[in-house]
Amino acid sequence: MNRVILIGRLTRDPEVRYSQGENATAVARYTLAVDRRFNRNNDEQNADFIGCVAFGRAGEFAEKYLHKGTRIAVTGRIQTGSYTNKDGVKVYTTDVVVEDHEFVESKNSAGNGDGGFVPTGRPEPAAAGDGFMNIPDGIDEELPFN
Numbered sequence: 001m002n003r004v005i006l007i008g009r010l011t012r013d014p015e016v017r018y019s020q021g022e023n024a025t026a027v028a029r030y031t032l033a034v035d036r037r038f039n040r041n042n043d044e045q046n047a048d049f050i051g052c053v054a055f056g057r058a059g060e061f062a063e064k065y066l067h068k069g070t071r072i073a074v075t076g077r078i079q080t081g082s083y084t085n086k087d088g089v090k091v092y093t094t095d096v097v098v099e100d101h102e103f104v105e106s107k108n109s110a111g112n113g114d115g116g117f118v119p120t121g122r123p124e125p126a127a128a129g130d131g132f133m134n135i136p137d138g139i140d141e142e143l144p145f146n
Contacts (some may be wrong), residue, residue: 002077004096006050006106008034009071014054016063026059029082030066030076031080032096054098074101 014030029051036046052074054062065073076098085091 004074004076004078006032006074006096007071008032008047008074009066010066011049012068014062014066016059025056026054026063028054028059028062028066028070030054030062032072039138051093051095052098052101053095054101058098058101062098065103066101070103071105072101073104075099 009032011031011033014028016026016028018024018026025106032050032052033047034050036048076096078094079097080092080094081090082090
């Protein structure tokens with residue numbers, strides 16, 4: 001099974017081109033900076049820079065809504081390929097072909113270091129001194145248990 005799920009930030013605005021022909025298709029390319037789970041130097045943040053390509057409606061979405069610094073989740077598949085460049089050297093490529101991408105933080109929280117929190121319109125329960133969260137009054141009907 002070839003399935004990829006990534007969460008990261010765009011390193012620059014997507015580069016979008018359209019195929020030629022009657023049914024022009026959007027092709028968006030962007031690079032996603034994905035933080036590594038563990039880093040070797042505690043002082044330095046390590047990330048992998050992963051090339052992504054989105055076709056059709058996903059490409060149009062990228063063109064319209066994605067910008068440098070946007071934090072998104074991407075699902076897709078890895079695709080490898082190769083081509084010969086103008087100097088006659090064979091170049092090997094690895095990209096994630098995007099099947100779906102979505103925002104993982106609100107526009108207001110972008111860049112404020114909140115870890116991708118998306119506001120729900122309800123007050124966030126405060127943590128009690130014992131390590132448990134206090135449940136606000138008036139939400140008993142929303143709890144999944146009695």
